Amino acid sequence: MPRKNKGVRRCHVKSRNGCVQCKRRRVKCDVKQPACSSCLRRNESCEYPDMFGNGYYQAVQAPWPDYISSRPANILHPTSTTEFELLQKLKSGIVPPGPNTRLRNDYTGLRVVSTGVIRLVMDRASITPDEVSLWSSSMASVCREKDYIMHIVMSLACGLQDVLSRPDKMVGELAYEHNIKASALFRERNELIDANNWLPPIMFHVLTVVFRFYSQAFCRKEDFGLVDTMRLFRSGSTIMKATTPYVKQSSFWSFIVERTALDKKLNTETEAFLHQSLRSIESALDLTDANPFSTEEQRYESRINRQALTGLYAWVEHCDAMPRCWPHYCGWPTFVPMGFLELLEQKNEVALLLVIHWCGVMYRSTKPGVKAWAYRAGHYSLEEIHHPELWREALEWPLKMLLPLW
Known part of the structure; x- marks a missing residue:
């Protein structure tokens, strides 16, 4: 039987x-x-x-807060005539009513929207008009071929319209719906990256990160997801590595080299201040390792945080403490071990201190969305440290970076 x-x-x-x-x-x-x-x-x-889990579904379903954020909006407020004109175009009915709308036939509208999105993201961020034109024309062409690019463009268009026009600067439901649709389609397509198909995946990753920056910079406190953002950066690193050889052979590369080679570094005094602050964290880890009464769990946490600190040193040197391109923005989370994200979820104070220093450096970016997110993430992490008086020396540098302009 x-x-x-x-x-x-x-x-x-x-x-x-x-x-x-x-x-x-x-x-x-x-x-x-x-x-x-x-x-x-x-x-x-x-x-x-991977790319946007159901934290976004929860955000869509969550009610909007009654309060208006007290943070100044000078970083994100449109300042030029061109920006105001582009914002008005986005408001003038180009944005479709929902993610199920057939976008493929509206090539003219998509060209206007994609150009407006690129302008609003790149303007005032050390991006030359020629590079803006190259990106926007490439994006408009890719929109015709890849449905997930169409939806990620629309998500950012709707999101930027919300951030620049709503009094609470919150990203609205329509933007999230398009973003969810784009992420689902990208997973389904399981795109092969090769010489003929490298631009859409990297474009999707970049715009997904941009959307994450803007949507998280002004969301409700309970919807802020620091660890989720770091996971997004880590998952996108695979796309960055796979597409780098093709980017270097493309017409984009000369612009990127010129932009990332800008002669902007921390002066010697400030750079020494940063390393002094990081060394105080390293000293705290040394004390834990040298303490014979440290538990096995404490030693494990110290080992994980030390690996993340080593990665932070390497990242600061790599970007000259002045992040100015996507590998810079996503760099440090790819250096940290997975256990570090678990420590962050547990509100480990040394892990939070390292994140605060990372945000202090990220805040030096010229991109408005990155600056706004770095400010929010840095202060979110500061609020989770229950005994800041014990870390006075370690907090001096990041506080100096994150507070003066506000």
Whole structure:
């Protein structure tokens, strides 16, 4: 009599896009949005590690706050006549009513929107008009071929319109809906990156990060996701590495080299101040390691934080403490071990201190969205440190960087 297969788990094909919970349980994930069937059946929170998980679904469903942010908006407020004109174009009905609208036929509208998006993102950020023109024309062409690029462009267009026009500067539901649609389509396409198809994936990654910066800079406190943002940076590093050889052979490369080679570095006195601040954190880790009464858990945390600190030193040197391109912005999270993100979720104070220093350097960016996010992330991390008096020396430099202009 044949044995029944009762209680025996059937083998399955692994899904690299599966949710965190299914990967942990080593079961197949059907990758449904906003939550997979397995997590729904178990009544568990479903989270995807790659491009925008269901934190965005929750943000869409969450009610908007009654208060208006007290943070000054001078960084994001449009200042030039051109910017105001572009903002008016975005308001004039070019943006479609929803993510299910057929966008492919509206090539003229997409060209105007994509050009406006690029202008609003790159203007005042050390980007030459020739590079802006190259990006915007390339984006308008790619929009015709890739539906996920169409939706990510529309998400950013709607989001920028909200940030620049709403009194609370919150990104609205329509922008999130387009972003969710773009992320789902990108997962489905599982794009192969080669010499003929490298621009759409890198464009998707860059615009996804830009959307993340703007949407998180002014969201409600309970919706702010520092660890989720760092996971996004890490997942995007794969795209960055795969596309770099093709970018170097493209017409974009000369612009990037010129822009990233700007003679803007911290002066010697300020740079020494930064390293002095980081060394005070290193000294705290040394004390933990040298203490014979330190627990195994404390030693583990010290080891993880030391790896993240080493990565931070390397990142600061790599970008000259003046981040000015996407590999700079996403660089440090790719250096940290996965255990570091777990320490952040547990509000480990040394991990938070390292993030605060990272945000202090990121705040030196010339890009408005990056500056606004770095300010928000830095102060969010500061609020989670319950005994700042114990870290007075370590906090001097980042506070000096994040506070003067506000």
